[in-house]
Amino acid sequence: MKPLSFKRHRFPTEVIKHALWLYFRFSLSLRDVEDLLAERGIEVSYETIRCWAKKFGPVIARRLKRLRPAPSPRRRLDKMVCGVGGRRMYLWRAVDDEGEVLDLLMQWRRDTQAAKKLLMRLLGRQPVEPERIAIDGFRSYPAALAELGLEHLHRAGRLRENNRAENSHLPIRQRERRMQGFKSQASAQRFLTTHAAVYNTFYTQRHLISRPTVRRFRAEAHAAWAKATA
Template sequence: MKPLSFKRHRFPADVIRYAVWLYFRFSLSLRDVESLLAERGIEVSYETIRCWTKKFGPAIARRLKKLRPSPSPRWHLDEVVCRIGGRHMYLWRAVDDEGEVLELLVQRRRDTRAARKFLERLLRRQPIEPETITTDGLSSYSAALRALDLEHLHRPGRLRENNRAENSHLPVRQRERRMQGLKNQPSAQRFLSTHAAVYNTFSVQRHLISRPNLRRFRAEAHAAWAKATA
């Protein structure tokens, strides 16, 4: 894996990595990250931190995704309305049955064409083929899967069985409120894709595991982050 280049930056690489990690790992604003760094004696403006997140965030996300194991073949799909730049848009999201975020896409429409575009992107970027695809009752999913010859995998209209996808929207809703909305479609896509990769790495479901396992999973997550940002 080719190392990231932090050349021509006034601040050390460790400071940049830490600032980017804080912003994507926790529900913090850029000004919150600025304050946390200032408490540690590092004077940097929130606009500089914004530039760091835009430059290094997507590259780190791609590296984290490569380090993840193959997801489960049982997929859950859902879409949620978002207000981006004063317009209603739709965030299409796919997760596996363990809560791993597989793919997301911000689109203006919620029709068959949009569903097919999302499914094609999802299938193209996954290392495995799906065994089942669970969705809500939106008819666009059925039409898109039928066009892709995947209708036999579809499990439509089972709301309780699609709780995985429904619950996966909660971290994004928290960030959306903290950021006071998303500004435009490209920046929303970039931020949400990076946020999903970091979330997959550090989400350890602490309420389901013992304390020794929690420490081990945390250590593995930080090791993956260190490798991705080396």
């Protein structure tokens, strides 16, 4: 993996990487990250942190995705309403049955073509072919699957089958409230894509595994972050 270049930046590499980790890993605003760094004697403006996130965030997200193992072939599709620039938009999302975010797409539309666009991205970017796609009762999903010739993968019905997608909305809602809404479609897409990659890397179901396993998973996540930002 080609080293990530932090040249021509006034602050040391470790400061930039730590600021990005704080911002994307936790529900913190830019000003919160600025205060945390100031407590350690590092005076950096929140606008500088914003520029770092805009420049390095998408690159780090792509590197983290390449380091992830292959996802489950069982998919869940769902959408949620987000406020973007004072207007209503729809965030279309796909997760697997382990809760990992596979792809997301911010769109103005809420129709068959919007669902088809998400499915085409999902089919083109994932290394594993889907075995089953669980959806809610929204009619655009079956129509989009029919246009793509994937009716045999369609599985609708009981609400609990889509709980993974529904529950994975919570981190996005937390960030949306913290950021007081997204400012534009492009910035929302860029931030949420990076946030999803970092979330996938550090997410563990701690209530289902032993403490030694949690420590091992956490060490592996930090190793992946270190490799992606090397």
